[in-house]
Amino acid sequence: MTSRYKDKDAGVVLAFNGQWISWTHTVVAYMAFLSALIVGSALHYHKIVQNEWFGYPDEWFPSVSATIGDRYPERSFFMLFIAITSGPRFALVGLWYLLTAKPGRVLPKAIAISGLVRTLTCGGWTYITSTDDHDWHDILMISYIVFTIPWTTGCIALSPPNAKAIKYRKYLAGGFFGTLVPLVYFFIQHKVHRVAGAYTIYAFFEWSLILFDVAFDAVTALDFDTFEVVVRDVKGVSKGVNTSSVPTAVLEKEKERATAGVYSVGFNLGDALDIAADVYHGFVFWSILTSLGVVVWFFPLWYMGISGFEAFVMSTVSPLLLGIKPLRSLVVRNQRITHLLSLSGLIAYLVTDPVVRLATVGFGVWMGCLAWAATLSSDSVHPARLEARILAWIIGFLMSTVAKFAWYTNNPIWPIMHAENGGWNGTGLLLAVLAVIRFTRKAPLQSSNATEKTSGSAVLSACSIGGLFFALHSLLSDTSTMILWVWDGYPIRGPISNVNGWYTIAAMTAGIVLGVYKPGLMITRTAYGVGCLGAAVLTCYQQWFGYYGALVLTVYLMAISVPLIGNAAKKSPAMTFGLGFLIYNFLVLFHVWVVAYAFVPGGPLVREHTDWIMITMMLMIGAGVFDLISQDAKSGTITRLNKTAADRRRPAGHRKYHLGALGLLNIFFLCANFLRLHTTAEYKPYNADDRLFTAGIWTIHFSLDNDMWSSEYRMRDLIKEMEIDVIGLLESDLQRIIMGNRDTTQFLAEDLGMYVDYGPGPNKHTWGAALLSKFPILNSTHHLLPSPVGELAPAIHATLDVYGELVDVFVFHSGQEEDPEDRRLQSEYLAKLMGSSPRPSILLSYLVTKPLEGNYNTYVSETSGMHDVDPTDWDRWCEYILYKGLRRTGYARVSRHTITDTELQVAKFVVPDSTKEDTAKTVWGAKKEQREKNVTEADVPEGWRFPAIFRGEGVRGHRYHVFDEPRYYNY
Known part of the structure; x- marks a missing residue:
């Protein structure tokens, strides 16, 4: 093909139009797939439509991965054409850079780099198929999608003035990203809910992604006709000439709208680093603040009541010191020092003594609250800078919530974390120091001569800060908190923590955007009423409807954060933040008292009144909203309109970087979500060939070990090595501020491959009961047993599919020793509940009674039909395992070491086969004296025996004790 243009260089032998690179890439890429x-x-039609759950005819269209990676010769066809595609692909990225590069512009270089990385990761996931290495295939696939985001938005932003190309790019990019939502939904339907046919629908969306993705790059053909290869700009487009009939200003407006204005202002690496440092420093503040309750909680756990260390919750009231003008001036002028001192909360993980560690964290919280209040007050005279600080604080909060999801509800830089249990403390501390240095590199805008806003009420603003911070901390510091509020057991009728958590993150993101771009909309009585309605629905309803209320409340809380904090920053920081944090502290204590009423003075007055907490919280926030509305009314219409016009003129270049941070955090969350769903262990019992299962009961002491470290990893190891198939966990509800808003069951269930029922949610005012099972949970109901005086006693009644037989499991935590009437009523209730089941059953419990005495004889009775797993075990007081209709084969007690304050008890059972009449008759007709007959380990099959590693001295401090070895029975 000869050139259409005269060439001054006689040495050119071949020249062709640049658009052929685009068309070659498009045709060969489509041919590959x-x-x-x-x-x-x-x-291989039937083989490639077969997945892990279903095949033809339930599934009738193959996924991309199954098509390109599982079989020969289709895999060879694909790899041949995709290899040919690589040349045009790299050339396409290179030509795009040459077309869009302008002197002094950084964005074209950044987009070119993202295009190159995207191309390399594409080669990675296409050549490393899911059959070859599932993990690396997924990692490279996710990376490809992540780098597609800056590539597509950047290409739109850098598009030459070509109306048709811009229009096609907008539509194709919208189609690509719009397809991701149903894609994830149907993948979850297939992977988690095992819905027949869902994978076929997922496959259609997966193929649509391929079509949209390749078509998006094909649009470059409309731009590359300006190039001739060997490359010369033959039309001058790369010099900025507009060859379109549409005015450049109109096209630029279209590009800005398509990219949400993210690229409308020139990219500046320094500004981006500033925002990254600000957001990370906000993340550090929230990490330290949310860790305080956990380390404080450690002490009343061991004292079983008020310990005195609870006074450290008042570490947040340090902004009260800013009421002293010389001290305020000193703090404002030395912000870098105060912010650096706040990092002591991160250094605390190096302190082994729990008391000193608590004091270190308390000091970090004290300095952090003081430093942030001073910074916000100092920057309040500059609207854009104040907004940037507020967004750093709020987006940092969202980052802490995202990080907790990625680390199974633990924050990786908390002082209860270290390398042995998944902590990233050292890395987090290093980044925090760098972030503080950059965060404080700009001089304060005001110090001792602070100009404070005189209009409005500082007290009302303080109330709003207290209510707002409590709302964020108690409800949104973990994505699973509100999901567990609405959880009511199996079958699943509502959201699931590890599947639907992103909905909370999306709502938080939407709220932040609304708060920045539509603050006037949020500062209205209508918006406040909608937020109150969401809080009421969350409090009063369960399942999806309750969660919809939670999402409405989430959007409102995040949106109103921006104007409320901005209003507080313009007034006396001692009053708004000092008094505000004091109110926050009282709400935290109120939040504890409703469940800990049996341990604190005056506790019965607020017993089980979460509704009172929600009302108080919204009233506090409403006080700040009222203050803003009053100020707006007093300012008058003309002033308000002028203010709106001024806001429109306000430079807000930082917003695009904050939007970018929000986008990256959402992407990180979705990547973590994808990896969590793909790394779940196999749901398979340990001794399926013998129809045997091992059941256990363990009081886990809120997943804090005796040395104040998070204990999930150590718990996981013991449960796995004991080969436990079904386990009841007690003292397992961690969804409160004082316990870190955690959920140990998520990590254990996903790592061990077990189904989980969290039990009564955090709004049911119990200390928690949870069930994990290798067998499917067909149905479960939650019970709150009679407790007229003492703490509430939670129970789970679940029906499992155990080797094709229905087996009922009861998990139960009785009331305290100090309340005998409560325990009597609870024993009668549970005996009737167990007796109502005609199926084989086991009870995994904490009974607070001596063997063969008192309430024991109500639990083990004709009413319940239950038998003690070993009536000769005299050394029990709390934990018991009871059973009926099962073949008991073994029982053991395993020492806890320092994981908790209670041992692990386990028992082995064989499930009768209902199709074999003789076995059933033998089991059901067993006599008491036969049930109590022991045998030696040599008399039972090898598959029935307990692991030998815990004999003698055992491992890691865990060993068989009391009997020194497991007990076995004749059947």
Whole structure:
């Protein structure tokens, strides 16, 4: 093909138009995928539509991964054409850079780099198939999607003035990203809910992604016709000439709208680093603040009541010192020092003594609250800078919530974390120091001569800060908190923590955007009423409807954060933040008292009144909203309109970086979500061949070990090595501020491959009961047993599918020793509940009674039909395992070491086969004296025996004790 243009260089032998690179890439890429689909469907149709759960005819269209990676020769067709595609692909990225590069512009270089990385990761996930290495295939696939975001938005932002190309890019990018939502939904339907046919629908969306993705790059053909290869700009477009009939200003407006204005202002690396440092420093503040309750809680746990260390919750009231003008001036002028001192909360993980560690964290919180209040007050005279600080604080909060999801509800830089249990403390501390240095590099805007806003009420503003911070901390510091509020057991009728958590993050993100761009909309009585309605629905309803209320409340809380904090920053920081944090502290204590009423003075007055807490919280926030509305009314219409016009003129270049941070955090969350769903262990019992299962009961002491470290990893190891198939966990509800808003069951269930029922939620005012099972949970109901005086006693009644037989499991935590009437009523209730089940059953419990005495004889009775797993075990007081209709084969007690204050008890059972009449008759007709007959380990099959590693001295401080070895029974 000869050139259409005269060439001054006589040495040019071949020249062709640049658009052919785009068309070559498009045709060969489509051939790679479509040839594999055609060949695969012709040769291996039934095999490539088969997935882990279903096959033809339930599933009738293959996924991309199954088509290109599982079979020969379709895999070879695909790899041949995709290799040919690589040349045009790299050339396409290079030509795009040459087309868009302008002197002094950084964005074209950044987009070119993202395009190159995107191309390399594409080669990674296409050549490393899910069959070859599932993890690396997924990692490279996720990376490809992540780098597609800056590539597509950047290409739109850098598009030459070509109306048709801009229009196609907008539509194709919208189609690509819009397809991701149903794609994830149907993948979850397939992977988690095992819905027949869901994978076929997922496959259609997966193929649509391929079509949209390749088509988006094909649009470059409309721009590359300005190039001739060897490359010369033959039309001058790369010099900024507009060859379109549409005015450049109109096209630029279209590009800005399509990219949400993210690229409308020139990219500046320094500004981006500033925002990254600010957000990370906000993340550090929230990490330290949310860790305080956990380390304080450690002490009343061991004292079983008020310990005195609870006074450290008042560490947040340090902004009261800013009421002293010389001290305020000193703090404002030395912000870097105060912010650096706040990092002591991160250094605390190096302190082994729990008391000193608590004091270190308390000091970090004290300095952090003081430093942030001073910074916000100092920057309040500059609207854009104040907004940037507020967004750093709020987006840092969202970052802490995202990080907790990625680390199974633990924050990786908390002082209860270290390398042995998944902590990233050292890395987090290093980044925090760098972030503080950059965060404080700008001089304060005001110090001792602070100009404070005189209009409005500082007291009302303080109330709003207290209510707002409590709302954020108690409800939104973990994505699973409100999901567990509305959880009511199996079958699943509502959201699931590890599947639907992103909905909370999306709502938080939407709220932040609304608060920045539509603050006037949020500062209205209508918006406040909607927020109150969401709080009421969350409090009063369960399942999806309750969660919808939670999402409404989430959007409102995040949106109103921006104007409320901005209003507080313009008044006396001693009053708004000092008094505000004091109110926050009282709400935290109120929040504890409703469940800890049996341990604190005056506790019965607020017993089980979460509704009172929610009302108080919204009233406090409403006080700040009222203050803003009053100020707006007093300012008058003309002033308000002028203010609006001024806001429109306000430079807000930082917003695009904050939007970018929000986008990256959402992407990180979705990547973590994807990896968590793909790394779940196999749901398979340990001794399926013998129809045997091992059941256990363990009081886990809120997942804090005796040395104040988070204990999930150590718990996981013991449960796995004991080969436990079904386990009841007690003192397991961690969804409160004082316990860190955690959920140990998520980590254990996903790592061990077990189904989980969290039990009565955090709004049911119990200390928690949870069930984990290798067997499917078909149905479960939650019970709050009679407790007229003492603490509430939670119970789970679940029906499992155990080797095809229905087996009922009861998990129960009785009331305290100090309340005998409560325990009597609870024993009668539970005996009737267990007796109502005609199925084989086991009870995994904490009974607070001596063997063969008192309430024991109500639990083990004709009413319940239950038998003690070993009536000769005299050394029990709390934990008991009871059973009926099962073949008991073994029982053991395993020492806890320092994980908790209670041992692990386990028992082995064989499930009768209902199809074999003789076995059933033998089991059901067993006599008491036969049930109590022991045998030696040599008399039972090898698969029935307990692991030998815990004999003698055991491992890691865990060993068989009391009997020194497991007990076995004749059946």
